[in-house]
Amino acid sequence: MSEPSPRKIIRELPDVLISQIAAGEVVERPASVVRELVDNALDAGARQISLRLLGGGIRLISVEDDGCGIPVEEMPVALKRHATSKIVSLEDLESVATMGFRGEALAAINAVSEMSLLSRIDGAPSAFLLDGQTGEIKPAARAVGTTVEVKELFFSTPARRHFLKSENTELAHCIEAVRRHALARPEVGFAIWHEGKIIEQWRSHPGEAGWNQRLADVLGEDFVAASVNIDFRSGPVHVRGRAGTPDAARARADQQFAYVNGRFVRDKVITHGARSAYEDVLHGHRQPVYVLYLQMDPTRVDVNVHPTKIEVRFRDSREVHQAMRHAIESALAVPRANLLSNNAPVSPAGNASSFAPANPFLSPPPGSLNALQPSASQATWSQRGMAFGAERSQQDPATAMAELKALWGDAPRQLAAMEGPVSSDAEAAAQAWPLGRAIAQLQGVYILAENSQGLVVVDMHAAHERIVYERLKQQLDTTHITSQPLLIPASFSATPQEMATAENCTEVLAQLGLEVSALSVKTLAVRAVPTSLAQGDAVELTRSVLAELAQHDAATVVQRAQNEILATMACHGAVRANRKLTLDEMNALLRQMEATERSDQCNHGRPTWRQVSLRELDALFLRGR
Ligand SMILES: Nc1ncnc2c1ncn2[C@@H]1O[C@H](COP(=O)(O)OP(=O)(O)OP(=O)(O)O)[C@@H](O)[C@H]1O
Ligand SMILES: [Mg+2]
Incomplete structure (x- = not known):
C-alpha cells in the first residue's frame, strides 16, 4: 500500500x-x-x-x-x-x-x-x-x-x-x-x-495660526519653543512643520511625526532624510524630534502598499530624501544666537522660547511667543552671517590648513575698535551682538561674555572646532581630498559584496582619496589613502567605506566621508584648552560664531555656548527684581 x-x-x-x-x-x-x-x-x-x-x-x-x-x-x-x-x-x-x-x-x-x-x-x-x-x-x-x-x-x-x-x-x-x-x-x-x-x-484651532497652537496642545509648549519653523520647497515636494533643535533631541524616537498629504506615515526614506540632516549636529545616538508635513502631487506617491496604510511608496524616493534633508538642514544651520530676542532669556538648550517664525503657517502660540520678533540689530547680524558665507574662497586643503593656523592672526584686526575703555557706542554694539562682548577667560577653557540678557559662557575649543570645520567644508566643496600612496599596499581577503562594491565604485573611492584594486577574486589591495588619515588602519578604513557605499548612494557617502575627515582635521586645527586668548581674540571668536552655520553645536553635537540670564543670576543671589 x-x-x-x-x-x-x-x-x-x-x-x-x-x-x-x-x-x-x-x-x-x-x-x-x-x-x-x-x-x-x-x-x-x-x-x-x-x-x-x-x-x-x-x-x-x-x-x-x-x-x-x-x-x-x-x-x-x-x-x-x-x-x-x-x-x-x-x-x-x-x-x-x-x-x-x-x-x-x-x-x-x-x-x-x-x-x-x-x-x-x-x-x-x-x-x-x-x-x-x-x-x-x-x-x-x-x-x-x-x-x-x-x-x-x-x-x-x-x-x-x-x-x-x-x-x-x-x-x-x-x-x-x-x-x-x-x-x-x-x-x-x-x-x-x-x-x-x-x-x-x-480644541479646534482654525486658520494658519492654529498649527502651532495644536502642536503646543499635543506635544507641549516645550516642543514649540525648542524647535524651528520649516517651510521648504524642493522640486515637487513641499515640506512644512517644525524640527527640534539638536538640544531637544531625545533618547527615543518617540516624537517623530511625518505626514504625507495629511496621512501619518512611517517611512524609511523620510526618517533617513531627517536623520541625515541632524548628522552633523546631533550628539551620539540621540533621536531628533519633529513634526513634518510633506505635500506633493498625489500621483507621486502610492498609498496602496500597506494593509494599515501606514507605509507609502514614493515614485522618486531620492527627491523626498533630499527635500527632507535640505528642509531641516537649512533651518537648523542658522545659529540660534542670531534669532535671540533682546528681552527673552534664551539658551540653545531651548528651555525658553526664541523663535520668530518666518511665515504665517506656523506662527507662535498666542501669549507665549509673540513678543519675540527679530530686532533690527538681529537682522543685521544674520545678514552679516550670510555675507560671511558668501565670501567663501576656493582653496586647496593645504592652503585651508595654513589659513586656519593663521586664523587667530587676522580676525582681531577687524576688532581694533574694541581696545581701550569701552565707550557707550561700543557698549551699545555689544548689546546688539547676540553673543555679547567678551569679558574674561575662565581656566583656559571658557570664554565669558556679557550680552543684553546676562552672561554667555562659551566652550572655546568646541566653538572654534565648529568654525574651522564649517570653513573647511566650504572650501572643500569643489575640491578633492588629497591622497597618499602607501609604501606597501595593504591587502585583505574581501567578501563578494566588498569585491563588487570596490569594482563598481572605483571613481567614488578615488574621490575619497582611496585607491583600491583587486589582487585576486577574493583579495583587495589598498594602494593609497587620504593624506590626513595616512597614520590610520588602511584596511579598516577601506572596509568601512565599502560597507557604507554598499548601503547608501555614492553622493551621500562622499559627503559624509569628507565631513568626517574634515572633522578630524578641524579638531586638530582648533584652538586647544589652556591657550591664553586676548579679549580681541575672544571677541573675534564670538563674532565668527554668530556668522557660522551650525555654530550652536560642536562637530560632535555638544553645545558650544550657554546663556545664563540675569534672572537666573538673581535667583542665585535671592535677589528680587
Ligand atoms: N463617520 C462616517 N461618516 C460618514 N460616512 C462614513 C463614515 N464612516 C464610514 N462612512 C461611509 O462608509 C463607507 C465605508 O467606510 P470604510 O471605512 O469601510 O471604507 P472607506 O473609508 O471608504 O475605505 P477604507 O477601508 O480605506 O477606510 C465610506 O466610504 C463612507 O462613505
Ligand atoms: Mg475608512
Whole structure:
C-alpha cells in the first residue's frame, strides 16, 4: 500500500472566515479601530470628534462625529467589504486625497466585534441605527453626523484577543492614534474619554495660526519653543512643520511625526532624510524630534502598499530624501544666537522660547511667543552671517590648513575698535551682538561674555572646532581630498559584496582619496589613502567605506566621508584648552560664531555656548527684581 498523499482538497472558504482573515490585516488592536474610525470621521468633514473608551478600547470604542452622515439606504452597504464612496476607478485610486479608499475598514471591524452604526444626514426625519450583527435598522435620535460603536473587540476570535496587552497599554496606543490625527488637523476638535472621564481635549484651532497652537496642545509648549519653523520647497515636494533643535533631541524616537498629504506615515526614506540632516549636529545616538508635513502631487506617491496604510511608496524616493534633508538642514544651520530676542532669556538648550517664525503657517502660540520678533540689530547680524558665507574662497586643503593656523592672526584686526575703555557706542554694539562682548577667560577653557540678557559662557575649543570645520567644508566643496600612496599596499581577503562594491565604485573611492584594486577574486589591495588619515588602519578604513557605499548612494557617502575627515582635521586645527586668548581674540571668536552655520553645536553635537540670564543670576543671589 502506498503512503496517503499529504495533499488536501482545494475548497473555497466560508464568507465569515474570509472576512475574519481580511480583518486580521486591518485590525490588530483597539488603536487600529480608533485610527480607522477617526479617518472616516475626517473624510466625512467632521469639525468635532469624540472618542469614548471602556477597558482601554477592548470593551468599547465609540467614535462620534458631526460630519455629513450616511443616508439610511446606504448604511448596510457601508458595512460590506469593498464598498466605498471615496473612489470609483483606478484613476481615482492613483490620485486619492481621502484617508479611506479600500472600503474595507467597517467590514473588517464588524467581522471581529459587535458593531453598530448610528447616523443622520442633513434633511433626514431622524437618525437611524444599524445593528452590524443582525442587519436590523431602526429610527433613533441624534443630530447630523455619525456614531460608530465597537464592543467586545475580538470576542469571536479569542486567539487574537490573547495578543492584546494590558488595558493601559491599549489605551496608550489609542491615544497615540488620535494624537497623530490631531497633529495633522488643528481645525478639528478632539476629545478622548476613558471610563467616563475626559482624558484629553484638543480644541479646534482654525486658520494658519492654529498649527502651532495644536502642536503646543499635543506635544507641549516645550516642543514649540525648542524647535524651528520649516517651510521648504524642493522640486515637487513641499515640506512644512517644525524640527527640534539638536538640544531637544531625545533618547527615543518617540516624537517623530511625518505626514504625507495629511496621512501619518512611517517611512524609511523620510526618517533617513531627517536623520541625515541632524548628522552633523546631533550628539551620539540621540533621536531628533519633529513634526513634518510633506505635500506633493498625489500621483507621486502610492498609498496602496500597506494593509494599515501606514507605509507609502514614493515614485522618486531620492527627491523626498533630499527635500527632507535640505528642509531641516537649512533651518537648523542658522545659529540660534542670531534669532535671540533682546528681552527673552534664551539658551540653545531651548528651555525658553526664541523663535520668530518666518511665515504665517506656523506662527507662535498666542501669549507665549509673540513678543519675540527679530530686532533690527538681529537682522543685521544674520545678514552679516550670510555675507560671511558668501565670501567663501576656493582653496586647496593645504592652503585651508595654513589659513586656519593663521586664523587667530587676522580676525582681531577687524576688532581694533574694541581696545581701550569701552565707550557707550561700543557698549551699545555689544548689546546688539547676540553673543555679547567678551569679558574674561575662565581656566583656559571658557570664554565669558556679557550680552543684553546676562552672561554667555562659551566652550572655546568646541566653538572654534565648529568654525574651522564649517570653513573647511566650504572650501572643500569643489575640491578633492588629497591622497597618499602607501609604501606597501595593504591587502585583505574581501567578501563578494566588498569585491563588487570596490569594482563598481572605483571613481567614488578615488574621490575619497582611496585607491583600491583587486589582487585576486577574493583579495583587495589598498594602494593609497587620504593624506590626513595616512597614520590610520588602511584596511579598516577601506572596509568601512565599502560597507557604507554598499548601503547608501555614492553622493551621500562622499559627503559624509569628507565631513568626517574634515572633522578630524578641524579638531586638530582648533584652538586647544589652556591657550591664553586676548579679549580681541575672544571677541573675534564670538563674532565668527554668530556668522557660522551650525555654530550652536560642536562637530560632535555638544553645545558650544550657554546663556545664563540675569534672572537666573538673581535667583542665585535671592535677589528680587
Ligand atoms: N463617520 C462616517 N461618516 C460618514 N460616512 C462614513 C463614515 N464612516 C464610514 N462612512 C461611509 O462608509 C463607507 C465605508 O467606510 P470604510 O471605512 O469601510 O471604507 P472607506 O473609508 O471608504 O475605505 P477604507 O477601508 O480605506 O477606510 C465610506 O466610504 C463612507 O462613505
Ligand atoms: Mg475608512
